[in-house]
Structures are given as C-alpha cells and as structure tokens.
Amino acid sequence: MEEAQITSPGTSVSNPKVLIMMADYGHDPTETAVPYTTFKNANYAISFATETGRPPRCDKKLLEGFTQKLFGASxxxxxxxxxxxxxxxxxxxxxxxxxxxxxxxxDLVLFPGGHDKGVRQIIDSPIVHRLVADYFPQTRRPSKKVIAAVCHGVMVLSESKDAEGKSVIRDCNTTALPAKFEQAAYWSTRAVLGDYYKTYGHGSANVEESVKKVLADPSQFKASLNPGAFTVEDEQYNYISAWYPGDAEMFADEIIKLFESFHRII
Known part of the structure; x- marks a missing residue:
C-alpha cells in the first residue's frame, strides 16, 4: 500500500499548496504566524502574496512596546x-x-485579520475581490480546495461579490470578530489608542455587522457563549472561519483536519 496523499482537483500532491494573502502592513502576528508555523511543521508548501510583492509586515503594536505587553502577541x-x-x-x-x-x-487560500487601518488595502481591493469571486466557487464540496479567514480577514470574503452583486459567503455559515469583543477592546483602549480598534474609524460598523449584512440570513453568523477558541466550518463549501487571535491554533488545526479528510489511498 502506498502512502496516503492529500489531493486537490487536477493535482496529485502530497503537501497542499498554501497562499497567505496579506496587505503590506497591519495584520495580526498571531493570526499569521501560528497558522504559518503549523502548516510549515506539516510540510505544506507556503507562499505569501501582497499587492505589489513587497514583504508584508505585521502590526508592530502587537509585537513591541507596552501595547505588546498589554494585549499583543505572546x-x-x-x-x-x-x-x-x-x-x-x-x-x-x-x-x-x-x-x-x-x-x-x-489548495488553500488564507486571509489573516488585523485591526490596523493598513489591512483596508486588502479588504477594499477590487483586484482581491475579483480573485476571491473566481476562487471561492471552486471550494464547493466535494472539491478539495479550501479557503479560510479569521477576524477581519472574513471581511475580504464578505466584500467579494459575484456577478449578481452577492457576497461569495452569502449562503455560508461563518463567524468573524464578534461585536462584543470589538466594542470591549475599543472602549477599553480608546483613551490611549484612539480608534485603533476600529479599522474604519470611530462610528463605523463592527466587523460582525459588516459580515451579517451580506448573509442570506443573520443566523448564519455563528457565535458562542464560551469565551474559548471558536471556529466555524461551512457545510456546502470548504470554508473555515474563526473569531480572533485566541483561535489561531485551533483554526490552523481544523484546516489540517479538513485536508486530512481528503486523504485517499493510491
């Protein structure tokens, strides 16, 4: 018996090809580095992409200084x-x-999140919207292609529309940064950090509100009363979403489990 392989339509590869899509600056380091490290350890083939091919940099507030110590990366x-x-x-x-x-x-396209206003570069990009609108239908089951997003990364998908102007995740179950988390972070840090925790500025819609409005039914937005790690896997598409940095390890593990479910014996 030969070794089981992970495959995707039209390919015969042992290790999935992963693309992490990023803005030039501002993504959350935990939501980026934890999945990257998990996939690297699993021998996945990883690439990054930014708008012009410049190396991306994650949000320095979460990597250094008092902001890192208070609420940043470990x-x-x-x-x-x-x-x-x-x-x-x-x-x-x-x-x-x-x-x-x-x-x-x-085989996998991943969108990390982040609060810094720099992430608007990818959330608002018509180019990325077109790319996602082309790719997302390819993840419809029984496809073996996967798309995944965490926190603000889900907004890249919610803002990507098909030819009829409907979001690619209109019929999906999803989660994203819950409004209660975003509001708590914003109001508890506003005196020191201003509107840092509002990516589109004071008074703008929460991520949860932005995502819910494009869904066929608001009930498709999933949440939990448990403050622990939380992810959602859609039933129609190979689409996995997560809340925030605390979910990063579970998020990556669930993606790997999904690929493992695609194993076939050759």
Missing amino acids: KEVISMYRKMALSEEMRHPLSWSAPDFTLDSF
Missing part, C-alpha cells in the same frame, strides 16, 4: 513571527496585482 508567537519574517517565502512574496496572478493553483 513571546512564543513573537519568536514564530521572527522566524517567519526571515523565511524565503515571506521575504519574496507574490504580487496579487500582477496581470497573470491567479489563485487557481493553490
């Missing part, structure tokens, strides 16, 4: 981040604005 995550930042794949990302760029060759 020392373990900072170590993961530094190793990731030195990797060839992060130092030499692809360009998602290149004329010939496509998501089609990837």
Whole structure:
C-alpha cells in the first residue's frame, strides 16, 4: 500500500499548496504566524502574496512596546513571527496585482485579520475581490480546495461579490470578530489608542455587522457563549472561519483536519 496523499482537483500532491494573502502592513502576528508555523511543521508548501510583492509586515503594536505587553502577541508567537519574517517565502512574496496572478493553483487560500487601518488595502481591493469571486466557487464540496479567514480577514470574503452583486459567503455559515469583543477592546483602549480598534474609524460598523449584512440570513453568523477558541466550518463549501487571535491554533488545526479528510489511498 502506498502512502496516503492529500489531493486537490487536477493535482496529485502530497503537501497542499498554501497562499497567505496579506496587505503590506497591519495584520495580526498571531493570526499569521501560528497558522504559518503549523502548516510549515506539516510540510505544506507556503507562499505569501501582497499587492505589489513587497514583504508584508505585521502590526508592530502587537509585537513591541507596552501595547505588546498589554494585549499583543505572546513571546512564543513573537519568536514564530521572527522566524517567519526571515523565511524565503515571506521575504519574496507574490504580487496579487500582477496581470497573470491567479489563485487557481493553490489548495488553500488564507486571509489573516488585523485591526490596523493598513489591512483596508486588502479588504477594499477590487483586484482581491475579483480573485476571491473566481476562487471561492471552486471550494464547493466535494472539491478539495479550501479557503479560510479569521477576524477581519472574513471581511475580504464578505466584500467579494459575484456577478449578481452577492457576497461569495452569502449562503455560508461563518463567524468573524464578534461585536462584543470589538466594542470591549475599543472602549477599553480608546483613551490611549484612539480608534485603533476600529479599522474604519470611530462610528463605523463592527466587523460582525459588516459580515451579517451580506448573509442570506443573520443566523448564519455563528457565535458562542464560551469565551474559548471558536471556529466555524461551512457545510456546502470548504470554508473555515474563526473569531480572533485566541483561535489561531485551533483554526490552523481544523484546516489540517479538513485536508486530512481528503486523504485517499493510491
């Protein structure tokens, strides 16, 4: 019996090809480095992509200074981040604005989140919206392609519309940063950090509100009374979403479990 392989339509690969889509600056280091490290340890083939191919940098408020100590990345995550930042794949990302760029060759496309206003570069990008609108239907089961997003990363999907102007996740079960978490973080830090925790500025809609409004029914937005790690896997599409940095390990593990379910004996 030969070794079980993870495969996706039209491919015969042992290790999934992963693309982490990022803005130039501002993503949460935990939501980026933890999945990256998990996939690297699983021998997945990882690439990054930014708008013009410049190496991305995560939010420095979460990596250094008093803000890191108060609510930023742990020392373990900072170590993961530094190793990731030195990797060839992060130092030499692809360009998602290149004329010939496509998501089609990837088995997993992942969108980390982040509060810094820099992440609006990817959330608001018409180019990314078009790429996602092309890719997302390819994840419909029984496909073996996967798309995943955490926190503000879900807004990239919610803002990506099909030819009829409907969000690609309109019919999906999903989660994202809960309004109660976003509001608590915003009001508890506003005196020191201003509107840092409101990516679109004071008075703008919460992430939860932004996502719910594009769904066919608000009940598709899933939450939990348990403050622990939380992820949602859709039933129609290979789509996994998560709340916030505290979910990063579980988020990555659930993605790996999904790929493991695609194993077939050759």
